[in-house]
Amino acid sequence: MPVVTKRKIYHALAVCYRQLSAPPPSYWHQPSADPLLAVTVGQLVDSAADRFGPREALVSCHQGVRLTFSEVKRRVGARGVVAAEACYPKVLRMAPQLSHSPPGDLQCADVPDLATVVFMEGERKRGAFQLRELMDSATRGSLGVITNQQLSIQPDDGCNILFTSGTTAKPKAAILTHHNIINNSYFVGKRMQFDEKHHRICLQVPLFHCYGFCSGVLAALHHGATVVLPSLYFNTKASLDAIEKEKCTVVYGTPTMYVDLVAERDFEDRRFENLEAAVSSGSPISHPLFLELKRKFGVRKVGSLYSLTETSSVVFQSQPTDSEDQMLNTVGAVSQHVEVKVVDEQRKVVPMGTVGELCVRGYVTVARYWSDEESTRRLYYRERWLRTGDLFIMREDGYGKLVGHLRDRIIRDGENIFPKEIQELLETHPDILETQVFGVPHERWGQQICACIRLKRGSTLTSDAVREFASGKISDFKIPSIIEIVDELPRNPSGKIQTLQLREAVMEKYGIKDVAIYGW
Missing domain, CATH: 3.30.300.30 (ANL, C-terminal domain)
Known part of the structure; x- marks a missing residue:
């Protein structure tokens, strides 16, 4: 029978105390009472039309267009590579054969898979369609073919290719599935409380990135919100006009956009009594800008999204009940059905409150990069943990603080x-x-x-x-x-x-x- 001395007892108690008092590991899984959805984007459009039919779905201020959810469903059907008129010289440099090809029949060895080019506005260009004529050419028969094709599309199929922002490196083409973006956009809208009342979203950000497309347009389709597009390109006066005249309740933007908005000369002459929240993504918002937004816009909430193209957009998001500390000093709480961990240089999980690289796992992670197996391989650690390349601190309340980017x-x-x-x-x-x-x-x-x-x-x-x-x-x-x-x-x-x-x-x-x- 071993002898139990006071010294051994004190040692055991000390070990227990250190274990109990040590911070937990920087790992978090955010469960949800709502299950993941197994639907496609096309089915979401159909469902939105059935649920919100006569309600305004889209207001394009610069085009003078207003569409209901039912009308949006009827407009769906055209497929093509769409570009702004100003991009025509760039497209010609990429595919010079376009200028002497019939529309829809481009044959170029450098881009062999590209057959159709569509321009959104302006005069008709050689070798390309205009978006308007393409939309008007849809027949009941062609729409029926597309409806029948919907039956063969699966949620795990690739849905769209979105390019990374390319601010510090060459952009990469991320293939996202219906399952990725349908679920992420649903939970973004849910946490924004889009399901509790009719919201009108001033969407200043482009639709060719996850922020505008997934967190904006698709979230609105899920919950019946109206998307207001103020201008073709970001314009401070157009945005302020849209927020005021269209009685927007939420505005989406980046910190840079908000800097320009609050610096606009005629800001003080405007009224924004309907505006409830300003949402920011792209980079953390500074304390002075945070205070300026609350003062000038009169909003109760300034929320953050931490998002990556490779995670179908959002991984962390502010919550409706956040304190000023949580809104200002974090990028929000972990999104539903998502796992995160923070690791050191040896890929070991660090304690809560310690800086390390953020890794993400779950339904949100990208399938692969288009035609880039090497970059896809480097993107993941073992067990499908996606490397973000961002330095984070996880807090014990499930909120994350972005410290910086490894590449920066x-x-x-x-x-x-x-x-x-x-x-x-x-x-x-x-x-x-x-x-x-x-x-x-x-x-x-x-x-x-x-x-x-x-x-x-x-x-x-x-x-x-x-x-x-x-x-x-x-x-x-x-x-x-x-x-x-x-x-x-x-x-x-x-x-x-x-x-x-x-x-x-x-x-x-x-x-x-x-x-x-x-x-x-």
């Missing part, structure tokens, strides 16, 4: 620096409208910090004044060594700032030679 990490003289911290500090300056921080090569330090800053109208703030403002608020080695005051920050069509373009422009201006970018 700056390593200066051995120190890990994340641009988000510096951007958030600089944007608290009353003269600074928005900032983009990134690293450029340096012979001695490896990388140095650069900040491109857009000032508010009429400001005369200088680079030296910016450094003086940052001094004492962050470590000296985090203060940017290069500060560029710019009139505009380059953006892609979805409104995200093009960091690669900024980096290349700064390197060219200062004669900096490129070197390998550090990775995880």
Whole structure:
């Protein structure tokens, strides 16, 4: 019989105490009382028409078009590659045979699968259809063929190909299934409480990314919300007009869009009494902008979405009952039926409250990249955990905090620096409208910090004044060594700032030679 001494008892108690007091691992699975849906996009359109038939489904302000849910169903049926009129020269460079091909019969060796090109507006182009004539050409027979084809389409079939944003790397074509986007959009709308009353959504963001298409259009179809499109391209005055005149209850945008909206000259003369919530995605929203949105729009909620094309859009989302701390300092709570974990460089799960790479598993993850097996292979860890490449902190309440992107990490003289911290500090300056921080090569330090800053109208703030403002608020080695005051920050069509373009422009201006970018 072993002897139990006081020392052994104290040791056992100490071990138990450490185990009980240690934070749990950074893993979270968000269950839901609502099961996953096994339907296709076509079936969703049919169902929406049956449930919400005469209700307004779409308002296109710049086109003067209004469609009910029943009319949307009748308009469905055309298939093609659709582009804006301004894209015609780009399409010709890609497929020069288009200019002397019959519409619908393009034959080009460089893009052998592309046969049909459709332009949304303008005069008819050689080799292409106009969207209007294509829609008008639908017959009862052709629509019947499409209806019959719906019976053979399965929820796990590929539904659409969406390109990643390409702000820091070459865009990749992600193949998403009906199951991916139908379910993600349903739960996005559910958490937004679109199912509790009729909402009108001012959708400022493009429809060729998950944010606009899945979280916007499809979520509206699920729950009977009206989508209001203010303009063909983002325009501050058109957006403000739409929110006011169409009595929108929700507005979707990116932080950059909101910066421009609240800076609009005639903002103060407008009334937004119907607006209840502003939703942001693309990048975290800063504290000053958060307060400005609540003050100027008068909204009760400023919600966040953390989304990736590779996860059919949303992984984290704000909840209706969030506190100001949760709205401001997190990207929301884990979405329904989704698993997440945060891992270190050895792929081990880290404790809650510890920084690591976010990984995602569940119905949301992309099937594969189109014709890119190598990128698909690199996307996943073992057991189908999708790598996001984003650094996160998981909280014990199921909320996540985005620390930064692995690809954006700056390593200066051995120190890990994340641009988000510096951007958030600089944007608290009353003269600074928005900032983009990134690293450029340096012979001695490896990388140095650069900040491109857009000032508010009429400001005369200088680079030296910016450094003086940052001094004492962050470590000296985090203060940017290069500060560029710019009139505009380059953006892609979805409104995200093009960091690669900024980096290349700064390197060219200062004669900096490129070197390998550090990775995880």
